[in-house]
Structures are given as structure tokens and as C-alpha cells.
Amino acid sequence: MVFSSITFLLYFFPLVWLVYRLVPRSAENAVLVAASLVFYAWGEPVYLLLMLLSIGMNYAFGLLIDRAREEGMSPAKRRFHLVMGVAANLSFLVFFKYAGFLFSLFAPANAPEIALPVGISFYTFQALSYVIDVYREKVRPRKDLLSFALYISLFPQLIAGPIVQYKEIEPQLSHHPGSRKMLQEGLWLFLWGLAKKVLIANAAGQMFTEIRGAGGAGVFASWLGAFAFTLQIYYDFSGYSDMATGIGRMFGFRFPQNFDAPYTSRSVTEFWRRWHITLGSWFREYVYIPLGGNRVSRGRHIRNLLVVWLLTGIWHGAGWNFILWGLYYGLLLILEKYVIGDWLDTHPLPGRIYTAFVVIVGWMIFAITDMGELGRYLLSMAGAVRNAGALSLRRLLSGYGAVLAAGTAGLIPQVSRIRKVIFSNYKVLAFVIVAVLFVLCVASLIRDSYNPFLYFRF
Amino acid sequence: MEHEGQKQPNPTRKGFLLARVFLVLWIAVALVNALLPSKEISVRERRALAGFPEFTLRRVLDGRFEEEFEAYAKDQVLGRDALVTLNASGSRALGNVYASGVWIGKDGWLIEDPVRLSPENESPALAAVRRLASGWGFEVALAVIPEAAEILYDRLPWAADGAALAGTCRTSWAALLDAHPLPGVTVCDTAPALSAAVSRTQVYYRTDHHWTTAGALAALPVILEGLGKEAGTFELLKVCDSFRGTLASASGVYGTADEIDVPVPVGRPDEPVLVQVDGENGLRTSVYRLDALSSDDPYLVFMGGNYGKCTITTGETGKGRLLVFKDSYFNCLLPMLLEQYSEIVLIDPRYFDDDPELLLLSMQDAQVLVCYSRAGFLTDLRLNRIIPERAAGPQPDR
Numbered sequence: 070m071v072f073s074s075i076t077f078l079l080y081f082f083p084l085v086w087l088v089y090r091l092v093p094r095s096a097e098n099a100v101l102v103a104a105s106l107v108f109y110a111w112g113e114p115v116y117l118l119l120m121l122l123s124i125g126m127n128y129a130f131g132l133l134i135d136r137a138r139e140e141g142m143s144p145a146k147r148r149f150h151l152v153m154g155v156a157a158n159l160s161f162l163v164f165f166k167y168a169g170f171l172f173s174l175f176a177p178a179n180a181p182e183i184a185l186p187v188g189i190s191f192y193t194f195q196a197l198s199y200v201i202d203v204y205r206e207k208v209r210p211r212k213d214l215l216s217f218a219l220y221i222s223l224f225p226q227l228i229a230g231p232i233v234q235y236k237e238i239e240p241q242l243s244h245h246p247g248s249r250k251m252l253q254e255g256l257w258l259f260l261w262g263l264a265k266k267v268l269i270a271n272a273a274g275q276m277f278t279e280i281r282g283a284g285g286a287g288v289f290a291s292w293l294g295a296f297a298f299t300l301q302i303y304y305d306f307s308g309y310s311d312m313a314t315g316i317g318r319m320f321g322f323r324f325p326q327n328f329d330a331p332y333t334s335r336s337v338t339e340f341w342r343r344w345h346i347t348l349g350s351w352f353r354e355y356v357y358i359p360l361g362g363n364r365v366s367r368g369r370h371i372r373n374l375l376v377v378w379l380l381t382g383i384w385h386g387a388g389w390n391f392i393l394w395g396l397y398y399g400l401l402l403i404l405e406k407y408v409i410g411d412w413l414d415t416h417p418l419p420g421r422i423y424t425a426f427v428v429i430v431g432w433m434i435f436a437i438t439d440m441g442e443l444g445r446y447l448l449s450m451a452g453a454v455r456n457a458g459a460l461s462l463r464r465l466l467s468g469y470g471a472v473l474a475a476g477t478a479g480l481i482p483q484v485s486r487i488r489k490v491i492f493s494n495y496k497v498l499a500f501v502i503v504a505v506l507f508v509l510c511v512a513s514l515i516r517d518s519y520n521p522f523l524y525f526r527f
Numbered sequence: 528m529e530h531e532g533q534k535q536p537n538p539t540r541k542g543f544l545l546a547r548v549f550l551v552l553w554i555a556v557a558l559v560n561a562l563l564p565s566k567e568i569s570v571r572e573r574r575a576l577a578g579f580p581e582f583t584l585r586r587v588l589d590g591r592f593e594e595e596f597e598a599y600a601k602d603q604v605l606g607r608d609a610l611v612t613l614n615a616s617g618s619r620a621l622g623n624v625y626a627s628g629v630w631i632g633k634d635g636w637l638i639e640d641p642v643r644l645s646p647e648n649e650s651p652a653l654a655a656v657r658r659l660a661s662g663w664g665f666e667v668a669l670a671v672i673p674e675a676a677e678i679l680y681d682r683l684p685w686a687a688d689g690a691a692l693a694g695t696c697r698t699s700w701a702a703l704l705d706a707h708p709l710p711g712v713t714v715c716d717t718a719p720a721l722s723a724a725v726s727r728t729q730v731y732y733r734t735d736h737h738w739t740t741a742g743a744l745a746a747l748p749v750i751l752e753g754l755g756k757e758a759g760t761f762e763l764l765k766v767c768d769s770f771r772g773t774l775a776s777a778s779g780v781y782g783t784a785d786e787i788d789v790p791v792p793v794g795r796p797d798e799p800v801l802v803q804v805d806g807e808n809g810l811r812t813s814v815y816r817l818d819a820l821s822s823d824d825p826y827l828v829f830m831g832g833n834y835g836k837c838t839i840t841t842g843e844t845g846k847g848r849l850l851v852f853k854d855s856y857f858n859c860l861l862p863m864l865l866e867q868y869s870e871i872v873l874i875d876p877r878y879f880d881d882d883p884e885l886l887l888l889s890m891q892d893a894q895v896l897v898c899y900s901r902a903g904f905l906t907d908l909r910l911n912r913i914i915p916e917r918a919a920g921p922q923p924d925r
Contacts (some may be wrong), residue, residue, distance in 0.1 A: 075600035076593075083557035086550065112593040253546035356556040464625055467686035471621035500545040513602040516779065 070111040071228070071255055071522050072259075072312045075514055081108065082316075086161050089320070098215050098243070101320065109188070111334050116186035119161065123220045127196040130154035131210035131217075135351070138206070147204070154200040162193045170387035188228035188524075190384055192221055194351055199235040201355055216242040225316040227512050228307045229524045231327040231347040234354070238322065247321030255318030257492055257503055262311025264506040267513050267520070270305035271481070272472040273297045275519045276465060281437070281446065283460040290460055291449040295429045298436050300476040303332065306345070325350075332428070332480045335411045335420035337401045340428060348384070366400035367407075374406070375399045385435070394434040401427060422467045438440050560605040568605070570823045573776045576602040579808070580858050615779030624674035624684040626778040636682040637774035639736045641674040641692065642905045644699040651708045651911035652904050656897050660711035660918040664889055665850075665895040670715040671904045672738055672856050673700070676732040678721045700901065715753035717746035732785045735772020735826065736900075740788040741797065742820065743860040750860070754849070754894055757866050760806030763788035766817075767825045787825055789815065790863050798865040805836040814839065814862055829858035835878035836886075839871045848893035851878060851884075852910060854903040876909035883913040 070077050085104040092100055110117040134154065137147045166184055172180035199220070202208045211217040220242055226233060279288050280294030310327035319322045327347050334340035341349055353362075360373040375396070382395015405413065413420040433450070437443040448454050478484050490497045514520060568575050580586070580595030587593070602608065615626060624631045630638045646648055660667040676683060677696040683689035697718070704714065721730050730742030738746075740763060748758045766786040775781050791797070800813040819827035830837070833855050848870045851857060857873070864871065872890065899907065 070593075074597055075604060076597050077603065079557045079560055079600060085555055112592070113591045114588050249540075249543035253542040256546045256549060288753045340651045461686075461688065463686045463688050467684070468625050471623075496542045496545055499542075500549065504549065508610075508613070509617060511604065512610040512617070515604050515607060516611055516614045 070108050072309070072316075073510075073514060073520055074112070075438070075511070078263075078511065078514075081111075096187070096244075097245075098219050101224075102215060102218045102222060105219070107228060108224040109222060112366065113184070113187065117187070118191070118285075119165075119186055120222060123158070123161070123196055124214075124221045125193065125330065126157055127154070127200055127221065127302075127403070128211070128214055128217050129168055132199050134200065134204050135210040151200065151204040154204075155197060158193050158197050162189060167383070168389045169188060177283050182341060187522075191230050191232055192227060194232050194348075195235070196221055197355065198232075198351065202236050204393070208239055211239075211242070213243065223317070223322070223447070225315040225320070225322075226324055229310075229313070229522075230345070231310055231324050232351050233347065234323055234351065237325055241322050245321030246318070251318045251321065251323075255315045255320075257315070257499060258318065259312050260503040261313030261492075262308040262313075262508050263510050264317060265304045265308030265311065265479075267510040268506070269472060269476045270301045270303075270308060271470060271513070271519055271521075273476055274301040274521060276435070276469040276473075277301060278519070279465065280460065281442075286449055286460050287455065288450065288452045290462060290465070291446060291454075292429075292460075293452060295433050297473065299332075299429050299432050300473065300480075300522065302435075303480075304431060304476060309524075328356070330480070330482050332423070332487070333482060334424050335417045336405055336410065336424055337398065338410065340424055341398070341402070348381070352381060356380060363406075370406075371403055374403055378402065386438070387436050389440055390434055390438050394431060397431055397434060401475075411526040423478060474497060528726055539855070551717045556605060560603075563603075564606060565599075565603050568823075569602075571771075571776060571781065572611070573773065573824065578603075591639070611779045612781065625713070626780070628772045629778040629780075630676070630683050630687050631680040631705045631778060631780055632679075632684050632687075634682065634733075636679065636733050637778055637780060638675045638679060638683055638687075638731075639774060639902065640687075641676040641696050642902045643695075644703060644905065650703055650707065650905060651699055652897075652899070652907045653703070655911040656712055656912040657707070657709050658914050658916060659887075659895055659897070660709065663914075664711075665887075665893070667709075667712045667895045667897065668715055668750065669709065669712050670717060670746070670750045670753065670896065670898045671700075671901050672742075672899070673697075673718045673721065674901045675736070675738075677901075678718065678725060679731060696901075713753040715746075715750045717749050720745050721751050728871065732770070732772050732774075734770065734785050735781050735782075736902075737772070737826065737856060737859070738900075739785075740790055740859045744790060744863065747860070747863050750898070751864075751867065752894070754867070754896060758863070759866065761790040761791040761863060762793050764791050765826060767820050770825050772826060778911040785827060787820075789828070790859075795866070798843070798862075800842070800865060801840045802836045802871050804834050805838075805842075806834075814865070830861065833858070833875045835875060835879060835880060837873040839865070839870055839873070841865050841871070843867075843869050845869065848872070848890065850874070850890045850893040850895045852895070852899075854907070856900040856903065857898040860898065874911050876907070879909075880915055884915050887915075889919075 070081060072078075080103075082260070085100070089097060089100050106117060106120065109120050130150065130153070134147065134150045135149050164218055165183055166189065169180055169183055197210070199211075203210050211220070217410070220233075220235060220238065274297070277294045277298040280290050280297070283298075284289070286294065307328040308346065314324045314327070320526045325347055327345060329343040331340055331343035357373060357377045360376060361369055362373065363370050365373070378395045378399030379392065381394070381398070385391045413423070430447070430450070433446055434443060437446055445454065491502070565578050566576055567578070577595065577598040578597055580590060600824055618626065625640070628640050629641060632638050656667060656669055674696060676687070676689070677693045680689035680693035683692065703759060719720050721738075724730050724742070724745035728745070729739055730743040730745060731738050744761055744763070747761075751758045765788050766784050767845050768784065770785040770787050771781055772785065800812065800814060802810070802814060814829035814830055815828055817828065819825055819831060839861075843866060845868060846869045849864065849868045849872070850871045851871060851875060854877070855875075861873070872886075872893070874886070879925070897910075
């Protein structure tokens with residue numbers, strides 16, 4: 070199920086909330102786990118088995134690894150348990166996400182068609198953080214199966230993040246009383262995120278789809294399309310994170326922040342500290358630092374960066390464009406680290422322009438999975454393809470101009486600060502705003518057919 | 528920063544109260560929405576609404592139930608008509624003048640985006656027309672009615688760039704005809720007559736993709752000339768003033784309503800007719816369906832819709848036969864042709880599933896009129912499929 074659906078907004082959520090408020094506190098986690106499993110199973114009930122398997126398996130690995138320590142087994146044996154746990158999790162991910170791609174490389178004729186279970190990359194990473202941190206003795210293994218199931222399956226952040234590491238949420242799993250303030254903030258944040266997704270991201274995405282569909286669109290339209298996708302992916306993804314964080318907060322959970330005005334960054338390095346923050350933290354914690362991070366020779370450091378970014382690329386999807394996209398950022402980060410970083414630090418304006426440029430180009434590598442089409446689109450952005458004339462710029466601008474303008478304005482920190490001031494100081498006005506936005510979202514959802522879920526490849 | 532609200536020492540009661548009010552309203556609306564009985568059709572949108580999906584374990588497991596549930600939830604949402612209007616007006620307020628293939632023009636005009644032709648476009652329907660004339664030897668008149676966007680380009684919104692669009696429509700159609708010569712076919716160019724009529728009458732509906740009866744009347748002399756006939760005079764009788772057509776349904780813009788007129792011969796009695804619709808028991812005695820006027824789709828007053836084959840016998844004797852290949856644009860023109868022929872056979876290729884060869888052989892003495900909207904003609908694949916090649920030489924009797 071996705072948040073931006075009438076099923077969620079008018080059936081699932083009201084029902085879950087009502088039941089959650091009616092049951093005694095001791096039954097709250099059971100309600101949330103049941104709701105999360107229904108949420109996950111909706112549309113693809115088969116993969117519920119996978120989710121249950123992941124819960125059972127990681128629960129067991131946590132206890133196993135811990136017992137190995139208690140029984141004083143040798144480090145090699147303890148390590149063996151860890152490796153088994155990590156391998157089991159990764160094997161699911163590899164099978165469901167990458168088997169098709171690997172077959173297409175080595176045995177295209179036999180490529181199996183495996184549907185990707187939604188959210189598998191997100192909850193696999195969450196599970197890995199648990200198994201690894203139990204091994205590192207950073208956390209105690211969880212004995213209570215129900216609250217462990219809640220950690221793996223909690224529906225707000227189940228299918229599109231934020232990726233919550235176990236150690237960040239451990240105490241909340243059995244005790245999440247919430248507060249009046251959290252309830253109000255959470256509800257408002259959810260509705261705000263919904264509006265970002267439905268009212269801005271969907272329209273911007275439709276614009277990009279139209280421009281992309283026109284084939285050779287000329288320089289201006291190609292950049293306009295790339296910019297529209299840049300808005301779409303931000304409003305969609307950060308909107309989704311807001312919705313997740315908002316609902317989580319209503320149920321008494323505090324999730325880590327996932328986006329922090331990424332498009333204001335002055336360098337790619339800064340951009341990746343502000344974009345999908347929980348993914349970056351995960352890779353730093355469980356890949357980059359274990360490889361030695363930057364406290365190694367220059368050669369090894371460059372290797373580490375490339376490994377992390379190659380993995381980041383393919384985490385987003387099994388395809389050449391994602392590999393290319395990951396390496397693109399890996400190389401840019403190496404360039405910033407060793408060549409232009411200091412200059413960028415002292416030149417904020419050129420830094421912003423450069424960052425916007427490479428990020429927008431990067432999004433095209435990300436968005437267009439067909440390499441031939443990607444090449445043509447990039448050539449079109451470079452001015453090497455003439456406008457085929459099928460596209461009416463007048464229509465695009467009149468149809469989407471207001472959304473582009475609103476979306477662009479929303480990127481400016483001063484503008485989004487106004488929203489925060491209203492939400493915290495002018496309660497009635499905030500109420501009116503979110504109520505109107507909610508009705509507009511429902512009106513848009515029942516009518517407009519363009520409402521994609523972008524993370525099905527993740 | 529989208530996540531952290533500003534830190535406040537004391538959360539105000541007011542905010543919490545408002546959030547509660549919101550939640551209570553939300554749950555109440557959800558309950559009412561779930562308990563209200565389902566509707567079967569949407570009159571405004573002219574379509575059947577999705578009902579509650581069939582619930583079986585199998586359908587749940589393969590995801591069909593869930594998918595259909597979302598369609599049901601969307602279609603049966605509380606206040607759907609109002610929400611659709613809200614969405615359309617909101618979108619317009621933001622400057623969007625294009626919705627689902629429809630331009631939202633000036634003074635309540637809704638105008639369909641015309642079919643864009645590229646130079647390499649083939650027209651299968653044109654090939655069929657050529658076969659009718661040169662293969663089968665029929666005397667053929669071709670009346671392809673231009674699209675509203677071409678004739679009413681100045682009603683299009685700025686974003687559509689009406690003048691340029693109309694020019695493209697005109698020249699690309701002319702280029703298509705040039706590229707596919709039609710020996711033995713009289714091409715009736717109705718565009719000048721329609722353009723000339725624009726200043727004194729309404730030749731297309733504001734809310735529907737059809738031309739009006741007034742438009743058909745304006746084009747009548749051109750079409751009859753193509754058939755070698757002369758037009759009589761007609762006046763228009765208004766039979767409906769609350770018509771909201773397909774473009775209103777598609778765009779969600781219901782602001783204005785249209786009138787529907789029927790033609791009445793001046794100084795001559797109405798033609799008595801017998802109408803035989805293939806697959807229907809009994810005969811009709813009128814080309815109109817007056818009961819449609821009080822229905823959800825008053826446009827069906829013309830013939831009650833489209834049929835594969837329909838034979839109309841008039842009171843005229845010895846005036847010959849007319850075979851018409853048509854889409855729904857022809858329906859309002861038909862009453863004005865009745866006095867010209869003894870028999871008119873209407874074929875709508877989209878629904879025709881008889882033996883076409885037999886039909887053509889039985890109509891060898893007839894004139895042929897191919898009458899379509901331009902959009903219908905350019906996108907039609909059926910006509911070409913049903914008109915067979917005729918083998919050279921005399922056909923053996925069958």
C-alpha cells in the first residue's frame with residue numbers, strides 16, 4: 070500500500086488509528102504489527118512470507134550471535150554467525166533485486182522474471198544494522214519477538230524510508246507513549262508531506278514524462294524536463310519521508326531526519342549530507358568506515374569511495390544507469406576531496422551553481438534506465454539534438470508553470486521557514502491550510518491517473 | 528529542513544485540540560464514506576463507476592482485489608462530483624488550460640486537441656475511399672468535417688497557440704490529400720462554409736466534440752453539391768438547452784450548457800420514414816429518439832446512437848439510393864438528406880460485422896457518401912479493414 074492512495078487515506082489509516090486509540094496500551098504494539106503486515110501484504114500478499122521470514126531469521130541471528138559471545142566462543146566462530154546473518158539477508162536482496170539483471174548480463178535467454186518485493190532494500194538494511202550492531206555489542210539482542218517484528222515491519226517507514234538503524238530506535242520500540250505535541254506535529258507533517266507528493270511531485274513528474282516522451286525536445290525543453298524531474302524526485306521522496314516521520318510521530322516514534330534542504334548545497338559532498346541522510350549514514354557506518362574510511366592511504370581511500378558509491382548506485386536499482394549514476398557521484402566526490410574541495414568552500418555561489426548542474430544531470434542518469442535513450446536525452450541537453458516540434462512549450466509552461474514556481478519557491482530555505490513559523494505559531498491558520506491541502510490531495514488522487522511510486526526499484 | 532518543528536517549551540493546548548478535531552472529522556468522513564451505498568454510474572462523467580470488488584482468497588492473493596479496491600475507493604468517494612469540479616477549477620486557477628486532451632478556451636469553450644499529423648502519416652481510411660471509387664466504381668463524395676480547433680481557433684486559449692495550430696491542421700490535411708490522390712472522388716471541403724458561418728451561428732458545441740446541427744446546416748450545400756443535389760431550406764428547432772457533452776465530462780469543466788437543435792424543413796412536410804436497425808426487432812418511424820432528451824445523454828436524440836448497419840426508407844420514390852460510411856458526426860446531418868433519396872443505408876464501420884462484399888454488391892446502383900469527423904477519419908482503422916479489394920473483371924453471381 071502507498072500513503073498517496075484513497076485506500077490508505079480513507080480506509081486504512083482512519084481504521085488503524087481508531088483501533089490503536091481504543092485498545093489498552095499493552096496491545097498497541099500488536100495492533101501496529103498487525104496493521105504493518107496488512108499494509109505490506111496489500112497488493113502482493115505473497116511477499117508477506119518474505120517479511121515474516123526476515124523477522125524470524127534476524128530475531129534468531131540476534132540471539133545466536135549474542136549467545137556465541139556469552140558462551141565465550143572464539144572470535145572466528147562469532148564472526149561466522151555474523152557472516153551467516155549478513156549473507157542470509159543479502160541473499161534475499163540479491164535474489165529478488167539483482168538476479169534478473171545478473172542473468173541479463175551472463176545468460177540473457179534464461180533471465181527469470183522476478184517481481185521485486187516492495188521496500189526490500191529498506192527493511193533489509195534495517196535488519197542488517199541490527200545484526201551487525203548486536204555483533205559489535207552496541208546493542209543488546211531483542212528478546213521480545215513482537216517489538217522486534219515492529220522494528221522490521223513498522224509501516225510508516227517500511228517501503229520508502231527513512232532507514233532507521235536499530236540503535237536509534239531501540240528504546241522506543243517497547244515504550245512510545247507519544248505526546249500531544251508529537252500528535253499535532255506528526256499529523257500536520259504527514260499532511261504537508263502528502264501535499265508535497267500529490268500536488269507538486271506528481272505534476273512535475275507528469276511534465277518530465279511529457280518532455281521525455283517527445284523524444285528530441287531541444288535544449289530548453291530538455292533542461293526544463295530535467296529540472297521538473299529534479300523537483301519531482303525531491304518533493305516525492307522528501308514528501309514520503311515527511312509522511313513517514315509524521316505518522317511515526319503520531320504513534321509516538323521519532324525517526325531520524327532524511328532530507329535537509331539538499332538543493333541549497335554548495336558542493337556534491339554537502340549535497341549527500343543533506344539528501345537521503347539515513348542511507349548515507351548507513352553506508353558510512355556499515356561499509357565506508359569498516360573499509361577504513363579516510364584514515365588510510367590515498368589509493369585505498371579512493372578505492373573505498375568508489376566501492377561505497379558503486380554500492381549506493383546499485384542499491385537504487387539493478388541497471389547500468391544506476392551503476393553509472395553511483396560511479397558518477399563517486400568520481401565527483403573524489404574530485405572534491407582531492408582537487409576542488411577547498412576552492413568550493415570559499416566560493417559559495419559558483420559552488421551552488423556547479424552543484425545544481427551536476428545534480429540535475431545526475432538525475433537524468435538516474436531517471437532514464439535505457440542507456441540509448443539516456444544518451445539521446447543528454448545530447449539533447451547539450452544542444453546536439455534539434456527540437457522535433459512535437460512539444461508545445463506554451464502548453465507546458467501554462468500547464469505546469471505554477472507548479473514549477475511553487476516547487477522552486479519551496480526549495481528556498483526562507484520560504485520553508487514561513488511554513489514552520491505558521492505551523493508552530495498560528496495554529497488555526499495551520500489547521501485551515503492542512504485541511505484545504507488534504508481535500509485538494511483527495512480531489513487530485515481520485516481524478517489524476519499519474520501517481521507513481523518511484524521507489525519500486527530501490 | 529522539513530522535519531523538526533521549532534522547539535517550544537510548552538506545547539499549546541490549542542494545537543492539540545485542532546489536531547483532535549481534524550482526526551475526529553477525518554474518521555467521521557471515512558466512516559460515512561464507507562457506509563454510504565455505492566453508485567453504479569456517474570452521469571457527469573458518462574461512465575460506469577467501479578463497484579466493490581469480488582472478494583475471494585484467490586483474488587486477494589494475486590492482488591486483483593486490492594487493485595480493484597483502489598478503483599472502487601476512488602470512484603465511490605464521498606462528494607465525488609464536487610471533488611472532480613474542485614480539481615478541475617483548482618488546476619485552471621493555476622493556469623492550466625488543458626485537461627485530458629481538451630483545451631479550456633474562452634467563454635466556456637471546450638475544444639478537443641486536434642489529431643497531429645506527421646508528414647509520413649498514412650491514412651488507412653483514405654485508402655479505403657480510393658478503393659470504393661476506383662476499385663468498386665462507386666460515385667463517391669468524401670466529407671471529412673474539420674475539427675473545432677481549426678474553425679474556432681480564436682476561441683482556443685493562448686497556450687494552444689490557436690492560429691498556428693489551425694494552420695497546421697489545415698495544411699497537413701491538404702498535404703495528406705495531395706499525397707493520396709483520389710480519382711473519381713468528390714472531396715467536399717466544408718471548412719470555408721463552416722468558417723463563414725461562425726460569425727452568425729454556433730457551429731460546434733461548447734461542451735461536446737460534435738458539430739452542431741447549425742454547423743451541419745451550414746455545410747449541407749457543400750456536401751449536397753458533392754452528391755450532385757441541391758439543398759432545401761431548413762430552420763432550427765431547439766429541443767434541449769441543458770446539454771453537457773463529452774468534453775465537459777473529460778475535462779471536469781461543467782460551467783456552461785449547450786442547446787441541441789433539430790432541423791425542420793421550411794414549407795415542406797417532414798419526411799415520413801421507416802428505419803430498420805440491424806439486430807433490432809420491428810421498425811422505427813423516426814430518425815429521432817425524443818425520449819433521449821430527458822435522459823443523461825440528450826445527444827442520443829439523433830438516431831439513438833450508432834449502429835453497424837441501418838436502412839432508412841423514405842416516402843420519396845425514384846430518387847435513388849445513398850450508401851453512407853460514417854461516424855457519429857453524420858447523425859445530425861441525416862435528417863436533412865432524407866428528402867433527397869428513396870433509401871439511405873448507414874454503415875458505421877466500427878460496429879459493422881456483416882459481409883461487406885455482399886453489401887457493396889447489393890448497392891451497386893447507389894451513390895456513396897463517406898462522412899466523418901476529421902479526428903474520427905484520421906484515426907479510423909475499421910473502414911479500411913471492411914472495404915475489400917475488388918477483383919478486376921465482372922464478378923460471378925453468388
